[in-house]
Amino acid sequence: MHCVLFLSDQGNLSSVRHIVLVLSGKGGVGKSTISTELALALRHSGKRVGILDVDLCGPSIPRMLSAQDKDVHQCDSGWVPVFVDQEKSISLMSIGFLLEKPDDAVVWRGPKKNALIKQFINDVAWGDLDFLIVDTPPGTSDEHISTVDSLRPFQPLGAILVTTPQAVSVGDVRRELTFCKKTGLRVIGIIENMSGFVCPHCSECTNIFSSGGGEELARHAEVPFLGCVPLDPQLSQSLEQGRDFIQEFPKSAAYPAINHITQQLLQQAEQQNS
Amino acid sequence: MADVPENAPGNCPGSNSSEAGKGSACQGCPNQSLCASGAGSAASDPAIERIKEKMMSVKHKILILSGKGGVGKSTFSAHLAHGLAEDETKQVALLDVDICGPSIPKMMGLEGEQVHQSGSGWSPVYVEDNLGVMSVGFLLSSPDDAVIWRGPKKNGMIKQFLRDVDWGDLDYLIVDTPPGTSDEHLSVVQYLSAAHIDGAVIITTPQEVSLQDVRKEINFCRKVKLPIIGVVENMSGFICPKCKNESQIFPPTTGGAEKMCHDLKVPLLGKVPLDPRIGKSCDNGTSFLSEVPDSPSATAYRNIIQRIQEHCDMLLRENYQKQ
Numbered sequence: 001m002h003c004v005l006f007l008s009d010q011g012n013l014s015s016v017r018h019i020v021l022v023l024s025g026k027g028g029v030g031k032s033t034i035s036t037e038l039a040l041a042l043r044h045s046g047k048r049v050g051i052l053d054v055d056l057c058g059p060s061i062p063r064m065l066s067a068q069d070k071d072v073h074q075c076d077s078g079w080v081p082v083f084v085d086q087e088k089s090i091s092l093m094s095i096g097f098l099l100e101k102p103d104d105a106v107v108w109r110g111p112k113k114n115a116l117i118k119q120f121i122n123d124v125a126w127g128d129l130d131f132l133i134v135d136t137p138p139g140t141s142d143e144h145i146s147t148v149d150s151l152r153p154f155q156p157l158g159a160i161l162v163t164t165p166q167a168v169s170v171g172d173v174r175r176e177l178t179f180c181k182k183t184g185l186r187v188i189g190i191i192e193n194m195s196g197f198v199c200p201h202c203s204e205c206t207n208i209f210s211s212g213g214g215e216e217l218a219r220h221a222e223v224p225f226l227g228c229v230p231l232d233p234q235l236s237q238s239l240e241q242g243r244d245f246i247q248e249f250p251k252s253a254a255y256p257a258i259n260h261i262t263q264q265l266l267q268q269a270e271q272q273n274s
Numbered sequence: 275m276a277d278v279p280e281n282a283p284g285n286c287p288g289s290n291s292s293e294a295g296k297g298s299a300c301q302g303c304p305n306q307s308l309c310a311s312g313a314g315s316a317a318s319d320p321a322i323e324r325i326k327e328k329m330m331s332v333k334h335k336i337l338i339l340s341g342k343g344g345v346g347k348s349t350f351s352a353h354l355a356h357g358l359a360e361d362e363t364k365q366v367a368l369l370d371v372d373i374c375g376p377s378i379p380k381m382m383g384l385e386g387e388q389v390h391q392s393g394s395g396w397s398p399v400y401v402e403d404n405l406g407v408m409s410v411g412f413l414l415s416s417p418d419d420a421v422i423w424r425g426p427k428k429n430g431m432i433k434q435f436l437r438d439v440d441w442g443d444l445d446y447l448i449v450d451t452p453p454g455t456s457d458e459h460l461s462v463v464q465y466l467s468a469a470h471i472d473g474a475v476i477i478t479t480p481q482e483v484s485l486q487d488v489r490k491e492i493n494f495c496r497k498v499k500l501p502i503i504g505v506v507e508n509m510s511g512f513i514c515p516k517c518k519n520e521s522q523i524f525p526p527t528t529g530g531a532e533k534m535c536h537d538l539k540v541p542l543l544g545k546v547p548l549d550p551r552i553g554k555s556c557d558n559g560t561s562f563l564s565e566v567p568d569s570p571s572a573t574a575y576r577n578i579i580q581r582i583q584e585h586c587d588m589l590l591r592e593n594y595q596k597q
Contacts, residue, residue, distance in 0.1 A: 025375045025420075027343010027453040032483075057454035058341050058487035105341075105455045105490040107497060109283050110425030111301035113456070138343040138453055139374035140422045164344070167557040171417060172375040178420035202517035208550045210557060233523055240482050240527040 011122060011154070012078055016050065016129040018269045019156035020188065021147070023180070025172030027138035029164045030193035030229070032060040033239055034261075035135040037254075038160075039065075040246045041262040043089045047130040050081060052120055053094035054147050055137040056113050057106050062096040066242025072097045078123035093124050110142035117143060121150040131269070138172075140179040148183045157272055158186035160226065160265075164194045165213040173214075177221050188268055189224035190214050191261060197231040198253055226264055229257040281464050281498045302425040302457060304433065304464055322468050325436045329469035332367075332444040334586040336503070337462065337474040339495070341487030343453035345479045346508040346546075348377040349556055350575075351450035354475075355382075356561040357579040359405040364445040367398060369435055370409035371462055372452035373428045374421050379411035383559025387412055395440040408439050425457035432461045446586075453487075455494040463498045472586050473503035475543065478534075480510050480526035485534050492538055503585050504543035506578055507531035512548040513570075523548060544578040547571050 013019070022035045032055070039049045053061040062068040065084040072093070073080045081091035095106060095116065126132065134151070137143050159180055163173040173190070180187050192214025196205050208231060218225035232254040238245035249255060283303055287293035293300075300306045304319045329335065338351045348370070355368040370378035379385050379399075387399045389412045398406030410421060410431060423431075441447065452458050463471070474495055478488040488505070495502050507530060511520050526532075535542040549571040555562035563572050 026377075027345075027375070028479075028484075029344055057456055058343075058490065060483050060487070063483060063486060102486065103489040103493055105494040105497065107284050107455050107460065107494055109299070109302040109457050109460060111298055112283075112285075114424075115298065140420045141374050141428065142424045142457075145422065145424060166553045168348070168377045168380055168553075169344075171380055172377065174418050175375070175420040178418050179422055182420065182422060197512065197521075197523060199514040199517060199519065200521055201519040202514060204514055204516040206512075206515060206550055208512065208523075208548055209553050210550075231523055233521060233525060236481060236523065237525055237527070240525060 012125055013121070013132070013154045016126055016132045016154070018130065018272065019132045019134065019151060019154055020265065021134045021136060021151075021156060021159040021185070022162060023136050023144070023159045023176050024138060024162045025140060025174075025176040026163065026169040029162050029169055031138075031162050032064060032135050033235070034160070034162050034191060034193065034229070035133050036061060036064045036239065037235075037245060037258045038262060038265065039090055039131075039133055040244055041258055042131055042265075044246055045262065045266065048089055048128060050091045050126045050129045050132045051093070052124070052132060052134045053092070053096070054117050054120060054134060054143050056095045056108065056116060056143065057137065059094045059096035061092060061135055062094050064239045064242055065090070065092060067092055068096060068102065070097060075125055077125040080125055091126065091129075093120055113142050114146040117146045118150055121147070140175060144179065145183070148185055156185070157269060158188040160188050161190045162193055163190060163214045163217065164209045165192055165207065166210040167213060169209070170213040170217050173217060174221070177223070187223045188265065189226035190218040191226050192228045194231045195228035200233070224264070226261045227257050229254050229261075281460070281467055283460060302429060304429055304461060321433050321437055322465060325465050326468040328437060328441070329466065332441065332447045332469075333590065334445060335447045335449065335466060335469065335471045336582065336586070337449045337451060337471060337500070338477065339451055339459070339474045339491055340453060340477040341455065341489075341491035342478065342484040345477050345484055347453075347477050348372070348381055348450050349552060350475070350477050350506060350508065351448050352378060352381040352556065353561065353563055353575050354579055354582065355405060355448050356563055357575060358446050358583070359402055360563075362404060365404050365443060366446045367406045367408070367441050367444050367448070369447060369449045370407070370411070371432050371435065371449060371458050373410050373423060373431055373458065375452060376409045376411035378407060378409045378450055380559060381556045382407050384412070385417070385559070389413060392440055395438040397440050406441065408435055428457050429461040432458060433465055436465050455490060459494065460498070463500055471500060472589055473501040475503050475582065476505045476540075477508055478505060478531050479508055479524045480522070480530040481524040482528040484524070485528065485531070489534065489538065492540060502540050503582060504541035505531050505535050506543050507545040509548045510545040515550075543581050544574050546574045546578070
């Protein structure tokens with residue numbers, strides 16, 4: 001225990017209260033979307049939030065928060081993250097800020113990716129944060145092993161797993177659950193994203209990517225099910241333009257779902273505090 | 275640095291330099307041990323030569339790529355394989371190099387199948403007489419098994435898939451890849467460098483969040499000199515089965531794939547609309563093309579498959595003329 005305290009005193013993460021990883025075995029299920037919306041929702045409940053984007057080959061968060069043109073600066077204790085709002089309540093670090101041209105491909109093998117992730121975890125001056133949300137690329141490989149290893153001394157609150165309802169996606173998330181078990185990472189719960197689409201013309205709900213897969217997986221694996229987020233064109237539109245969905249569309253279908261998930265996250269964080 | 279192979283990872287110190295095989299960029303490169311031993315550029319990984327021989331009996335090799343995950347690479351790969359194999363005179367194989375998230379076994383209805391060993395290597399698992407499949411999924415003992423591997427181990431697996439699988443004589447080898455521009459992609463391109471790849475089909479969805487990753491993938495192809503056959507826009511609009519009105523679930527706020535293809539001067543092969551029955555076919559391991567042959571999405575798939583076929587035939591003719 002003593003050793004852990006010593007380590008966390010040293011790092012830039014020492015005044016970060018809760019670290020939450022967002023994981024999925026499958027790509028394109030909405031990891032970055034969930035990370036972004038959770039950050040916005042936490043901000044609206046008065047928390048200070050940081051987002052660390054460790055998806056090195058396909059960083060999406062800068063655009064989703066309309067921060068793609070900003071730059072990272074240096075200070076004595078390392079890199080200064082980019083603040084996405086005037087109040088400086090959401091800070092963000094992503095490889096997107098380090099590329100000369102936005103279309104540059106990061107053609108790196110594992111060891112180089114691992115080195116940058118270590119830097120991202122140790123050398124970003126986050127300052128005082130209630131939550132640090134770590135958004136990851138799909139899979140169970142270099143980025144994930146390095147992130148979990150480097151974060152271990154800081155005792156992360158756990159991982160949120162995102163899936164879409166269809167069996168093909170649930171299959172990959174089952175493997176991600178095994179990854180969490182093997183690396184000793186606590187599972188906060190599973191979110192089923194893109195769960196049903198309500199036609200804006202006739203209000204008919206179509207399960208484009210099937211339904212219920214995430215909930216069933218949570219029951220099967222005996223981990224909490226945090227909720228279903230429906231497909232919502234207003235949500236994709238907000239993300240495309242980097243706008244605050246939580247503030248602008250409180251009446252939309254996805255809003256109550258995201259809010260509900262945020263409340264559960266806050267409760268679990270409360271338990272870690274006490 | 276003349277001794278940097280053109281398909282080398284970024285920051286390659288060059289195979290003749292004193293740093294060869296020792297730099298941080300060298301870790302995980304298939305040539306690392308050779309470079310470190312001072313063999314220099316003349317000798318590359320002997321596997322590349324072996325793979326070239328193996329691939330002599332494969333007429334066309336097509337990679338399915340996308341910078342973004344979950345846009346439908348595996349769905350498209352599976353249906354391209356099904357579509358090409360409908361012609362019983364053609365031999366088709368599908369190789370899944372997504373080591374951490376293999377979806378192909380489920381989509382082809384082969385979950386739980388195992389690979390058999392024969393004298394000439396691993397035998398692929400066959401869906402039809404003329405359609406063979408290989409995936410890391412066939413090597414796992416349970417669907418919960420996670421493949422928690424770093425790059426070098428993944429590269430070793432891909433090398434084995436290309437070198438040690440008894441593919442036989444093939445008309446088409448389709449390679450389905452994971453998202454990104456990293457180990458798996460570099461390895462496939464490197465190992466197949468001597469064998470000649472027909473080209474890459476790049477899959478995207480219409481929204482900018484996806485396109486920005488796909489532009490990176492196009493730049494990757496240009497960097498490693500991989501020809502691009504064209505781009506497919508997937509999940510392009512959704513027609514409500516009840517009221518038949520179209521909704522843009524993933525809105526093309528920046529002009530979609532059409533504008534990107536125009537800007538980057540790559541061909542657009544077609545657009546496939548969202549259809550809930552596609553996902554269902556994939557979950558059940560059946561071919562959407564034969565389940566719902568008259569749907570707009572099936573027609574879109576068929577047109578795209580035909581364009582790919584024409585492209586491959588054209589390359590073949592050009593090669594004959596050169597000889």
